[in-house]
């Protein structure tokens with residue numbers, strides 16, 4: 001694991017490690033009295049970034065978990081072990097899946113295995129378990145008012161639903177720094193070489209679209225996502241426009257996939273995957289959440305119907 005820590009704005013640090021071909025990033029925002037830690041990475045990540053940095057800064061942490069994916073929360077138990085009693089925060093809608101790896105795996109990773117034909121094998125479950133680290137206590141919901149005082153520095157915690165229902169970002173308005181994690185996902189999450197790696201994953205589409213619009217309206221000068229290079233204002237504007245365009249395109253491709261003929265969710269994901277292009281061959285199932293969301297919109301609009309299954313079969317409305 002190659003790990004780096006760099007100061008991207010005054011008192012704002014990006015801690016990055018390798019996760020297979022891509023990077024994962026945690027953000028530490030230092031005030032005079034405390035530091036806000038945005039995400040804790042994978043097991044082992046804190047020892048390579050957050051923990052030595054907190055020691056160097058001499059600050060106690062407050063932790064924001066942006067959403068319940070292993071690569072963003074698995075280091076939490078390690079941060080708590082080093083700093084017992086640390087305040088843990090997360091968006092209210094994500095609390096049931098945080099700190100409970102088995103439930104997160106069942107409801108987020110294996111979500112389309114029972115009613116649909118999106119496979120979730122024992123090997124996938126084992127890998128997911130390895131990526132979720134040790135359990136930790138349920139965080140408290142992001143406080144009303146959505147602001148955290150760190151001593152001479154105020155951070156706004158912004159609801160940014162889409163990638164998860166309770167996804168929460170941290171905005172340092174005075175410095176124009178947004179720690180966005182996976183609130184917006186561009187055209188794809190990229191590997192270090194800049195190749196598409198994982199498609200945008202969100203539901204429902206309307207929530208994601210609104211979040212992308214909300215983030216685009218913020219005066220962001222430094223955008224720190226979970227997996228992309230650090231962006232300045234120009235790069236952020238381009239990335240957010242790409243995020244919105246990808247959502248529009250995935251909506252159209254889901255409709256086009258359905259127009260090819262009645263199909264299950266996995267078959268529709270395969271059609272969308274081919275048409276979207278630029279993703280690894282083995283990343284078809286990663287489209288399930290997003291395609292399911294767009295299918296849900298088509299059904300709600302009366303443009304498609306769904307037979308219950310399992311597996312469910314979708315078809316264009318007559």
Ligand SMILES: [Zn+2]
Pocket residue numbers: 069071072182226227
């Ligand atoms: Zn992520």
